[in-house]
Amino acid sequence: MPHYRGEGVFTPSEKPGAAIEIVQKLDEMSSKVHIEFVREPWKRCLNDLKLGKVDTLIARHSVSREAFAKYPKTTKNELDKKRAISSTSTCFIHKKNAPLKWNGHELLVDMPQGISVPRGYSLVEDLKKKGFQIYETVSVKQAHELLFNGRVGISLSDCQHKNLPIKFVENKIPIVENYGYLVFSHQFYSLYPNLSEELWNQLMKIDGKAFYDKY
Incomplete structure (x- = not known):
C-alpha cells in the first residue's frame, strides 16, 4: 500500500503518500498543533521517538514498542482500532x-x-x-x-x-489484518495527554479509505 512515496529527506509536494496526506489533513483540522515531517530510516525513527527527539510517528503495534510509544487505547486499556490511521x-x-x-x-x-x-x-x-x-x-x-x-x-x-x-x-x-497507529512519544503524551487523545479522536473523522483510493 502507498503509505509513503519518494526517497530522501524531503516529503514530495505532490502525492506524498496516503498516510502523509491523512496526517496533513489532521494538521489542517487542528489549530493546536503544527506538524512538520522528518524522513529518516525506520530504526532512527523508532530511536528518536524513544529519546523524545520526535513527537509522533506511524507504526504497527508491538508489545516492545509500548515501552516508548503511546498507542490509542479503549477504556478497557485495549488497542483502539477505531482510532487507527490505516488498516x-x-x-x-x-x-x-x-x-x-x-x-x-x-x-x-x-x-x-x-x-x-x-x-x-x-x-x-x-x-x-x-x-x-x-x-x-x-x-x-x-x-x-x-x-x-x-x-x-x-x-x-x-x-x-x-x-x-x-x-x-x-x-x-x-x-x-494489520493496523497502523499514530503513536506519540511518552514524553509528548505526558505533557499533552488531552491533545493526544483529541488528535486520535480527530482521525476517526477522516475518511482514510478515500486517500488510499487515490493511489
Whole structure:
C-alpha cells in the first residue's frame, strides 16, 4: 500500500503518500498543533521517538514498542482500532474452480495447489509446514502473474482487490489484518495527554479509505 512515496529527506509536494496526506489533513483540522515531517530510516525513527527527539510517528503495534510509544487505547486499556490511521488486510485469491476452503485459521485444499507469495510475508513458514508448495517472488505483481498464467492455483492480495481477471476470485476471510497507529512519544503524551487523545479522536473523522483510493 502507498503509505509513503519518494526517497530522501524531503516529503514530495505532490502525492506524498496516503498516510502523509491523512496526517496533513489532521494538521489542517487542528489549530493546536503544527506538524512538520522528518524522513529518516525506520530504526532512527523508532530511536528518536524513544529519546523524545520526535513527537509522533506511524507504526504497527508491538508489545516492545509500548515501552516508548503511546498507542490509542479503549477504556478497557485495549488497542483502539477505531482510532487507527490505516488498516490493511491480506486475502487468498485463486482460480474459481480451485477447491479452496479457508476458515480464518486453517487452509484446506482437496488437491495440491502451489501458492505464490511475495517474499517477506510472515505466514510463508506456516504454509510450508502444512506441506504446501510455496513459490516466493520479489513482488506482489510477480506473485499474481504466476497465478494468472496458471503456474499456481493460489496467491495473496490486499483484500477487496480491484479488477481481478474474470476467472479468479477472492476468499473474503482475511488471512491477516494489520493496523497502523499514530503513536506519540511518552514524553509528548505526558505533557499533552488531552491533545493526544483529541488528535486520535480527530482521525476517526477522516475518511482514510478515500486517500488510499487515490493511489
